[in-house]
Amino acid sequence: MFSFILVYEEDFNPYFLFVFHIYAEAQNSYAGLITKADSLYRVKNYKVANESYLQAFKLEQKDKNDLYNAACVAALAGDKKNAFKFLNLSIDRGWVDLEHFKTDSDLGSLHDDIEWKQTIFKLQEKIKQIELGYNKEAKVALEEVYKTDQGIRLEYIEAQKKYGYKSKKVDSLIKLMNYNDSLNTITVAKTLDKYGWLGEDKVGSKGNTTLFLVIQHANLKTQQKYLPMLRKAVKNGKARPSSLALLEDRVALREGRKQIYGSQLSSVPDNPSKYYLSPLTDPDNVDKRRASVGLQPLADYIKRWNIVWNVEEYKKQLPQYEEWEKTTKW
DSSP states (O other), X not given: OOOOXXXXXXXXXXXXXXXXXXXXXXXXSHHHHHHHHHHHHHTTOHHHHHHHHHHHTTTOOOOHHHHHHHHHHHHHTTOHHHHHHHHHHHHHTTOOOHHHHHHOGGGGGGTTSHHHHHHHHHHHHHHHHXXXXXXXXXXXXXXXXXXXXXXXXXXHHHHHHHHOTTSHXXXXXXXXXXXXXXXXXXXXXXXXXXXXXXXXXXXXXXXXXXXXXHHHTSOXXXXXXXXXXHHHHHHTTSSOHHHHHHHHHHHHHHTTOOBSSOOOEEEETTEEEEEEEOOBSOGGGHHHHHHHTTOXXXXXXXXXXXXXXXXXHHHHHHHHHHHHHTXXXX
Protein backbone atom coordinates (compact mmCIF):
# COMPACT_ATOMS: atom_id res chain seq x y z
CA MET A 1 0.00 0.00 0.00
CA PHE A 2 0.97 3.62 -0.48
CA SER A 3 2.79 5.56 2.19
CA PHE A 4 0.00 7.44 3.93
CA ILE A 5 -0.73 8.36 7.50
CA LEU A 6 -3.38 6.10 8.99
CA VAL A 7 -6.88 7.60 8.67
CA TYR A 8 -6.48 11.01 6.98
CA GLU A 9 -3.78 13.63 6.55
CA GLU A 10 -6.48 16.27 6.47
CA ASP A 11 -9.33 16.30 8.93
CA PHE A 12 -12.79 17.58 9.66
CA ASN A 13 -14.55 18.66 12.82
CA PRO A 14 -15.10 17.42 15.40
CA TYR A 15 -12.93 14.41 15.98
CA PHE A 16 -10.20 13.39 13.50
CA LEU A 17 -7.85 13.71 10.86
CA PHE A 18 -7.33 11.85 5.03
CA VAL A 19 -14.72 18.74 -11.51
CA PHE A 20 -10.66 18.22 -11.18
CA HIS A 21 -9.96 21.80 -10.11
CA ILE A 22 -6.39 22.42 -11.13
CA TYR A 23 -5.06 24.86 -13.67
CA ALA A 24 -3.83 23.49 -17.00
CA GLU A 25 -0.24 24.55 -16.40
CA ALA A 26 -0.24 22.89 -12.98
CA GLN A 27 -1.18 19.53 -14.48
CA ASN A 28 2.33 19.28 -15.91
CA SER A 29 4.02 20.45 -12.72
CA TYR A 30 5.60 18.03 -10.28
CA ALA A 31 2.68 18.31 -7.85
CA GLY A 32 0.15 17.94 -10.66
CA LEU A 33 1.81 14.80 -12.04
CA ILE A 34 2.08 13.24 -8.56
CA THR A 35 -1.61 13.94 -7.91
CA LYS A 36 -2.50 12.42 -11.27
CA ALA A 37 -0.44 9.31 -10.49
CA ASP A 38 -2.15 8.94 -7.12
CA SER A 39 -5.60 9.17 -8.72
CA LEU A 40 -4.64 6.57 -11.34
CA TYR A 41 -3.31 4.25 -8.63
CA ARG A 42 -6.62 4.43 -6.79
CA VAL A 43 -8.49 3.23 -9.90
CA LYS A 44 -5.82 0.55 -10.51
CA ASN A 45 -4.53 2.07 -13.75
CA TYR A 46 -0.97 1.21 -12.77
CA LYS A 47 0.65 1.46 -16.20
CA VAL A 48 -0.42 5.06 -16.80
CA ALA A 49 0.25 5.95 -13.13
CA ASN A 50 3.79 4.65 -13.62
CA GLU A 51 4.22 6.88 -16.67
CA SER A 52 3.00 9.88 -14.66
CA TYR A 53 5.58 9.22 -11.94
CA LEU A 54 8.33 8.92 -14.55
CA GLN A 55 7.34 12.32 -15.96
CA ALA A 56 7.27 13.85 -12.47
CA PHE A 57 10.73 12.54 -11.61
CA LYS A 58 12.19 14.19 -14.68
CA LEU A 59 11.44 17.41 -12.79
CA GLU A 60 12.68 16.39 -9.32
CA GLN A 61 13.37 13.34 -7.13
CA LYS A 62 13.36 14.64 -3.57
CA ASP A 63 10.36 13.31 -1.65
CA LYS A 64 10.94 9.88 -0.12
CA ASN A 65 7.23 9.12 0.12
CA ASP A 66 6.61 9.96 -3.54
CA LEU A 67 9.55 7.76 -4.52
CA TYR A 68 8.27 4.89 -2.40
CA ASN A 69 4.76 5.24 -3.84
CA ALA A 70 6.24 5.27 -7.34
CA ALA A 71 8.04 2.02 -6.55
CA CYS A 72 4.72 0.46 -5.55
CA VAL A 73 3.10 1.56 -8.80
CA ALA A 74 6.06 0.37 -10.89
CA ALA A 75 5.92 -3.04 -9.20
CA LEU A 76 2.19 -3.32 -9.88
CA ALA A 77 2.78 -2.25 -13.49
CA GLY A 78 5.41 -4.96 -13.97
CA ASP A 79 8.25 -2.45 -14.23
CA LYS A 80 10.71 -4.10 -11.83
CA LYS A 81 13.67 -2.03 -12.98
CA ASN A 82 12.09 1.26 -11.92
CA ALA A 83 10.47 -0.32 -8.86
CA PHE A 84 13.89 -1.16 -7.41
CA LYS A 85 15.34 2.13 -8.62
CA PHE A 86 12.68 4.13 -6.78
CA LEU A 87 12.89 1.95 -3.67
CA ASN A 88 16.61 2.58 -3.41
CA LEU A 89 16.14 6.30 -4.01
CA SER A 90 13.46 6.43 -1.32
CA ILE A 91 15.89 4.81 1.14
CA ASP A 92 18.60 7.29 0.13
CA ARG A 93 16.12 10.13 0.83
CA GLY A 94 15.26 8.78 4.30
CA TRP A 95 12.58 6.05 3.96
CA VAL A 96 13.03 3.79 7.02
CA ASP A 97 9.72 2.01 7.67
CA LEU A 98 11.04 -1.54 7.44
CA GLU A 99 7.85 -3.22 8.70
CA HIS A 100 5.70 -1.47 6.08
CA PHE A 101 8.33 -2.19 3.42
CA LYS A 102 8.38 -5.95 4.10
CA THR A 103 4.59 -6.41 4.36
CA ASP A 104 3.40 -4.08 1.58
CA SER A 105 1.35 -6.21 -0.82
CA ASP A 106 2.00 -3.74 -3.65
CA LEU A 107 5.61 -4.91 -3.69
CA GLY A 108 4.79 -8.61 -3.68
CA SER A 109 6.00 -9.18 -7.24
CA LEU A 110 9.53 -8.17 -6.19
CA HIS A 111 9.99 -10.65 -3.35
CA ASP A 112 11.49 -13.48 -5.42
CA ASP A 113 14.08 -11.24 -7.03
CA ILE A 114 17.63 -11.32 -5.64
CA GLU A 115 17.62 -7.52 -5.63
CA TRP A 116 14.81 -7.60 -3.04
CA LYS A 117 17.12 -9.15 -0.44
CA GLN A 118 19.81 -6.62 -1.31
CA THR A 119 17.35 -3.76 -0.86
CA ILE A 120 16.15 -5.14 2.49
CA PHE A 121 19.75 -5.38 3.67
CA LYS A 122 20.44 -1.80 2.54
CA LEU A 123 17.42 -0.54 4.47
CA GLN A 124 18.38 -2.46 7.61
CA GLU A 125 21.88 -0.99 7.54
CA LYS A 126 20.48 2.50 6.97
CA ILE A 127 18.18 2.09 9.96
CA LYS A 128 21.05 0.99 12.18
CA GLN A 129 22.97 4.15 11.34
CA ILE A 130 19.96 6.42 11.79
CA GLU A 131 18.97 4.91 15.13
CA LEU A 132 22.34 5.85 16.61
CA GLY A 133 21.08 9.43 16.70
CA TYR A 134 17.57 8.68 17.98
CA ASN A 135 16.13 9.96 21.22
CA LYS A 136 14.98 6.45 22.08
CA GLU A 137 13.02 7.40 25.18
CA ALA A 138 10.94 9.96 23.29
CA LYS A 139 10.58 7.70 20.24
CA VAL A 140 9.14 4.81 22.25
CA ALA A 141 6.75 7.08 24.16
CA LEU A 142 5.48 8.77 21.00
CA GLU A 143 4.94 5.51 19.15
CA GLU A 144 2.78 4.26 22.02
CA VAL A 145 0.77 7.48 21.84
CA TYR A 146 0.36 6.98 18.09
CA LYS A 147 -1.28 3.60 18.69
CA THR A 148 -3.95 5.04 21.00
CA ASP A 149 -4.50 8.16 18.89
CA GLN A 150 -5.05 6.34 15.61
CA GLY A 151 -6.44 3.07 16.95
CA ILE A 152 -9.50 4.66 18.55
CA ARG A 153 -10.15 6.72 15.42
CA LEU A 154 -10.17 3.67 13.20
CA GLU A 155 -12.59 2.02 15.61
CA TYR A 156 -14.74 5.16 15.55
CA ILE A 157 -14.89 5.20 11.75
CA GLU A 158 -15.86 1.54 11.59
CA ALA A 159 -18.53 2.02 14.27
CA GLN A 160 -20.04 4.91 12.32
CA LYS A 161 -20.33 2.68 9.25
CA LYS A 162 -21.76 -0.26 11.18
CA TYR A 163 -24.00 1.35 13.80
CA GLY A 164 -24.66 4.89 12.56
CA TYR A 165 -23.54 8.33 13.68
CA LYS A 166 -26.01 8.62 16.58
CA SER A 167 -25.54 5.11 17.97
CA LYS A 168 -24.59 4.39 21.60
CA LYS A 169 -21.46 2.65 20.38
CA VAL A 170 -20.27 5.75 18.53
CA ASP A 171 -21.14 7.96 21.51
CA SER A 172 -19.09 5.78 23.86
CA LEU A 173 -16.14 5.82 21.46
CA ILE A 174 -16.26 9.62 21.26
CA LYS A 175 -16.00 9.82 25.04
CA LEU A 176 -13.10 7.36 25.06
CA MET A 177 -11.42 9.26 22.23
CA ASN A 178 -11.64 12.53 24.16
CA TYR A 179 -10.24 10.82 27.26
CA ASN A 180 -7.34 9.33 25.29
CA ASP A 181 -6.66 12.69 23.66
CA SER A 182 -6.36 14.39 27.04
CA LEU A 183 -3.82 11.81 28.25
CA ASN A 184 -1.90 11.88 24.99
CA THR A 185 -1.74 15.67 25.13
CA ILE A 186 -0.04 15.50 28.53
CA THR A 187 2.60 13.08 27.21
CA VAL A 188 3.29 15.05 24.04
CA ALA A 189 3.33 18.41 25.84
CA LYS A 190 6.00 17.09 28.23
CA THR A 191 8.06 15.91 25.26
CA LEU A 192 7.75 19.24 23.44
CA ASP A 193 8.55 21.26 26.56
CA LYS A 194 11.63 19.16 27.23
CA TYR A 195 13.06 18.65 23.75
CA GLY A 196 11.24 20.99 21.36
CA TRP A 197 9.70 19.73 18.11
CA LEU A 198 11.69 16.56 17.39
CA GLY A 199 12.31 15.73 13.73
CA GLU A 200 12.34 12.34 12.04
CA ASP A 201 16.10 12.20 12.64
CA LYS A 202 15.41 11.99 16.40
CA VAL A 203 12.14 10.03 16.75
CA GLY A 204 11.48 8.52 13.32
CA SER A 205 8.60 9.27 10.97
CA LYS A 206 5.88 7.85 13.22
CA GLY A 207 7.09 9.69 16.30
CA ASN A 208 7.39 12.96 14.38
CA THR A 209 3.87 12.52 12.97
CA THR A 210 2.54 11.81 16.46
CA LEU A 211 3.60 15.24 17.70
CA PHE A 212 1.42 16.87 15.08
CA LEU A 213 -1.56 14.50 15.42
CA VAL A 214 -1.88 14.98 19.15
CA ILE A 215 -1.57 18.76 19.02
CA GLN A 216 -4.11 18.83 16.18
CA HIS A 217 -6.54 16.95 18.43
CA ALA A 218 -5.81 19.04 21.54
CA ASN A 219 -7.74 22.01 22.97
CA LEU A 220 -7.31 25.52 21.59
CA LYS A 221 -5.07 26.74 24.42
CA THR A 222 -2.62 23.89 23.76
CA GLN A 223 -2.71 24.48 20.01
CA GLN A 224 -2.03 28.19 20.45
CA LYS A 225 0.92 27.39 22.70
CA TYR A 226 2.64 25.02 20.27
CA LEU A 227 1.69 26.58 16.93
CA PRO A 228 4.76 28.90 16.96
CA MET A 229 6.95 25.88 17.73
CA LEU A 230 5.51 24.01 14.74
CA ARG A 231 6.08 27.04 12.49
CA LYS A 232 9.73 27.05 13.54
CA ALA A 233 9.98 23.28 13.05
CA VAL A 234 8.74 23.58 9.46
CA LYS A 235 11.33 26.28 8.73
CA ASN A 236 14.02 23.97 10.14
CA GLY A 237 12.84 20.94 8.19
CA LYS A 238 11.63 19.08 11.29
CA ALA A 239 7.92 18.99 10.33
CA ARG A 240 5.81 18.97 7.19
CA PRO A 241 4.40 22.21 5.76
CA SER A 242 1.10 20.36 5.25
CA SER A 243 0.92 19.65 8.99
CA LEU A 244 1.36 23.33 9.76
CA ALA A 245 -1.37 24.21 7.25
CA LEU A 246 -3.85 21.91 8.99
CA LEU A 247 -3.10 23.33 12.43
CA GLU A 248 -3.25 26.91 11.13
CA ASP A 249 -6.72 26.16 9.75
CA ARG A 250 -8.01 24.60 12.93
CA VAL A 251 -6.72 27.37 15.17
CA ALA A 252 -8.16 30.01 12.84
CA LEU A 253 -11.63 28.48 12.98
CA ARG A 254 -11.48 28.02 16.74
CA GLU A 255 -10.55 31.69 17.10
CA GLY A 256 -13.54 32.70 14.98
CA ARG A 257 -11.58 33.39 11.81
CA LYS A 258 -11.80 31.72 8.39
CA GLN A 259 -9.48 28.88 7.48
CA ILE A 260 -6.73 29.40 4.89
CA TYR A 261 -6.12 26.03 3.21
CA GLY A 262 -9.55 24.39 3.27
CA SER A 263 -8.50 21.38 5.34
CA GLN A 264 -11.43 21.49 7.77
CA LEU A 265 -14.99 20.27 7.23
CA SER A 266 -17.97 20.35 9.58
CA SER A 267 -21.24 18.45 9.85
CA VAL A 268 -24.44 20.10 8.68
CA PRO A 269 -26.33 20.94 11.94
CA ASP A 270 -29.52 18.99 11.18
CA ASN A 271 -27.80 16.24 9.19
CA PRO A 272 -24.58 15.01 10.87
CA SER A 273 -23.85 12.52 8.08
CA LYS A 274 -23.54 15.38 5.58
CA TYR A 275 -20.59 17.78 5.51
CA TYR A 276 -19.70 21.24 4.26
CA LEU A 277 -16.36 23.01 3.85
CA SER A 278 -15.88 25.27 6.86
CA PRO A 279 -15.59 29.02 6.14
CA LEU A 280 -12.62 29.67 3.88
CA THR A 281 -10.84 32.91 3.05
CA ASP A 282 -10.18 33.79 -0.61
CA PRO A 283 -11.73 30.62 -2.12
CA ASP A 284 -10.61 31.59 -5.63
CA ASN A 285 -6.94 31.04 -4.81
CA VAL A 286 -7.16 28.16 -2.34
CA ASP A 287 -5.48 25.63 -4.65
CA LYS A 288 -2.45 27.88 -5.05
CA ARG A 289 -2.08 28.00 -1.27
CA ARG A 290 -2.64 24.25 -0.96
CA ALA A 291 -0.04 23.47 -3.60
CA SER A 292 2.49 25.65 -1.77
CA VAL A 293 2.32 23.36 1.27
CA GLY A 294 2.03 20.05 -0.56
CA LEU A 295 -1.73 19.51 -0.29
CA GLN A 296 -3.77 18.05 -3.14
CA PRO A 297 -6.35 20.18 -5.03
CA LEU A 298 -9.37 20.99 -2.89
CA ALA A 299 -11.79 19.30 -5.31
CA ASP A 300 -9.99 15.98 -4.90
CA TYR A 301 -9.92 16.26 -1.12
CA ILE A 302 -13.55 17.17 -0.43
CA LYS A 303 -15.02 14.66 -2.86
CA ARG A 304 -14.23 12.05 -0.19
CA TRP A 305 -17.25 13.54 1.59
CA ASN A 306 -19.36 13.70 -1.58
CA ILE A 307 -18.86 17.44 -2.00
CA VAL A 308 -18.38 18.87 -5.49
CA TRP A 309 -16.16 21.94 -5.47
CA ASN A 310 -17.74 24.91 -7.22
CA VAL A 311 -16.09 28.11 -6.10
CA GLU A 312 -18.91 30.43 -7.19
CA GLU A 313 -21.55 28.30 -5.48
CA TYR A 314 -19.38 28.11 -2.37
CA LYS A 315 -19.15 31.90 -2.17
CA LYS A 316 -22.94 32.13 -2.40
CA GLN A 317 -23.35 29.60 0.41
CA LEU A 318 -20.61 31.07 2.60
CA PRO A 319 -22.93 33.28 4.74
CA GLN A 320 -24.95 30.15 5.60
CA TYR A 321 -21.78 28.24 6.48
CA GLU A 322 -20.65 31.09 8.71
CA GLU A 323 -23.95 30.90 10.59
CA TRP A 324 -23.64 27.13 10.97
CA GLU A 325 -20.08 27.53 12.19
CA LYS A 326 -21.29 29.51 15.19
CA THR A 327 -22.86 26.30 16.52
CA THR A 328 -19.82 24.13 15.78
CA LYS A 329 -17.75 22.85 18.70
CA TRP A 330 -14.14 22.81 17.57
